[in-house]
Amino acid sequence: MDEEQLDRMRRGMDEEQLDRMRRGMDEEQLDSIMRLPKVELHLHHEGAAPPGFIRGLAKEKSVNLSGVFKADGSYAFRDxxxxxxxxxxxxxxxxxxxxxxxxxxxVLEESAANDVIYSETFLSPDFCGGGDVGAWREYLHAIREAAIETERDTGIILRGIVTCIRHFGPDQAKATALCAAETAGDWIVGFGIAGDESRGKPRDFAYSFDLAREAGLRLTAHAGEWSGAGSVREALDDLKVERIGHGVHAINDLALVDRLVENQITLEICPGSNVALNVYPNLAAHPIEKLRQRGVKVTVSTDDPPFFHTTMRDEYLNLARSFGWDETVFAEINDNAARAAFCDEDTRSRVLKRLERP
Structure with missing residues (x-):
């Protein structure tokens, strides 16, 4: 039975049949799925910091982080x-x-332990040097050297996407875009926007995206996580991005879904994050499978993994259990991610080679 036949079979299943398929996966199959090589496109650098790392650094620097952690040492937040x-x-x-x-x-050691072979991380000069180009270069050099060293040790490849922070405003975004443009190349490969979707409109940041595009950077934007399907459409229209971070509320506008398919727009979906933040009440209610069935190029990432008590292995395990995804589906997901990655073609070829199944 080929992949197309399997997809047709899944689409024709009722919930009881799908549940039997899920239960039919034994522990060996699930373990094999968790250990698959993985490509992750949506990871916030600071948001991936292990809590113990941050607590240790705070102690070294005598910084009071009261209220940041729960009693069990994990990050504490309400919404x-x-x-x-x-x-x-x-x-x-x-x-x-x-x-x-x-x-x-x-961060990379944790990703590599979860079998990630290629990752793109969101970096903001707002946090790395206060938006100053000179200071940003120093931070970037340190990050890149650490990434190169870790690649030698573990094999994981990292590339950076400079990200402006939406709730810091359009003027600050221009400074961030300048930092991105000045350091664009084979390691800083993209530009995006994150932060509070309720603040401003995508068009307010069009200048910054134009500047990044002219510097040769490829573009993504957080949209459709909190502000509905319309925010995805606005990001496509006003920022001319080729990937959307999250984008899950696109499912509520089927004409928009068709546009995503027609224009080959890839969604950087973070299921565990969406459930942890109550975008959806549980994974069964998450639209990732519906989007995939309609032909959208979906990928899987962790967003801010220690905040949301997840890892890439956890994401794969939970998706396999919730939707009956097998290794064929995860191969499709990783192929989507590798082909949508912002890296150069030589790096992409190396990643695709490592994803090949025996």
Whole structure:
């Protein structure tokens, strides 16, 4: 039975039949799925910091992070807006290029332990040097050197996407875009926007995206996580992006879904994050499978994994259990991600080669 036949079979299943298919996966199959080589496109650098790393750094620097952690040592937040403030408080202990070098190694070692072979990380000069180009270059050098060293040790490949912060406003985004443009190349490969979707409109940031595009950077934007399908359409129209971070509410506008398919727009979907933040009440209610069935190029990432108590292995395990995804589906997901990655073609070829199944 080929992949197309399998997809038709899944689409024709009722919930009871699909549940039997899920239960039919034994532990050996699930373990094999969790250990597949993986490509991750949506990872916030500071948001991937292990809590123990941040607590240790705070202790070294005598920084008071009361309210940032729960009693069990994990990050504490109530909702998305509070999450953003906790995120920025935790980030405040990262004060030097050396701190970011250490962070990079900690993040990549965790990703490699989850069988990630290629990752793109969101970096903001707002946190790395205060938006100053000269300071940003120093931070970037430290991050890149740590990434190269970790690649030698573990094989994981990292590339950077400079990200402006939406709730910092359009003027600050212009400074961030200038940092991105000045350091665009084979390692800084993209530009995007993250932060509070309720603040401003995508068109307010069009200048920054135009500047990044002219520098040769490829473009993505967080949209459709909180602000509905219309925000995805606005990001496509006003920012001319080729990938969308999250984008899950596109499912509520089937004409938009058709546009995503027609224009080959890839979605960087983070299921565990969406459930943890109550975008959806549980994984069974998540639209990732519906989007995939309609032909959208979906990928899987962790977003801010320690905040949301997830890893890439966890994401794969939970998707296999919830939707009956087998290794064939995950091969499709990783192929989507590798082909949508912003890296150069030589790097893409190496990644695709490592994804090949025996």
């Amino acid at each position: 998305f807006v509070h999450f953003l403030s906790v995120y920025e408080a935790a980030t405040s202990v990262l004060k030097t290029p050396g701190d970011y070098a250490r962070l990079t190694k900690a």
